[in-house]
């Protein structure tokens with residue numbers, strides 16, 4: 001059987017047909033437009049390629065509570081045409097195969113745990129820091145869900161006293177993590193793209209401090225076995241070391257050494273699957289569905 005995998009993003013839809021062994025046999029990328037324009041193309045791709053099951057890792061937030069009447073819908077996304085769109089039902093009705101839906105970051109967390117940087121552990125936390133900030137948590141071998149899914153990007157932070165833009169840019173909470181540390185917030189604050197900021201720029205001191213706050217809070221809240229930090233902002237390699245150091249400073253020696261696994265370098269790590277974690281995660285979801 002061939003599995004369909006969809007990484008549904010705010011700007012592009014990545015579709016793939018993947019075999020039992022995880023080999024990507026076919027791949028197609030289309031821009032994300034309205035559901036009316038985009039869905040028929042995706043349905044055609046999976047139908048033509050005879051997907052026996054489909055896994056969807058989708059931008060969120062999503063209603064993932066099976067008891068909810070809105071189960072399988074996209075919630076308060078800034079992409080207005082997709083707001084309230086019942087993406088799960090639309091695929092089930094059109095394809096008549098088992099379909100599994102989760103967030104893009106939960107899918108990526110699943111892939112990094114099964115196949116990548118957290119392979120062999122019981123769980124991990126995966127966070128992507130780019131245009132937005134999102135994350136997924138695997139705990140005791142399962143994706144962590146509650147009433148919905150974690151929204152790590154919107155944890156509420158105390159802005160640093162050194163922050164020249166402490167008000168942040170999140171339309172919901174201003175100075176949440178995404179409002180203070182996403183790519184667009186860096187650009188708004190310093191009037192320069194994160195990509196062009198030199199390593200010695202004070203922007204990175206601030207950025208590593210905010211991301212360390214997330215790591216320290218995560219260790220206190222869910223004690224993940226490993227923290228994986230990816231996304232465009234993390235392409236700045238020097239950031240990881242600063243985040244490790246500041247996370248330890250914030251924790252003040254409170255947690256036992258055991259909390260860090262073997263070492264800080266092995267605890268807060270980059271992803272191992274690069275750009276493939278999303279689509280491989282969708283494949284893993286499709287296998288759970290099929």
Ligand code: ZN
Pocket residue numbers: 153154170171172173174176177178179
């Ligand atoms: Zn927010």
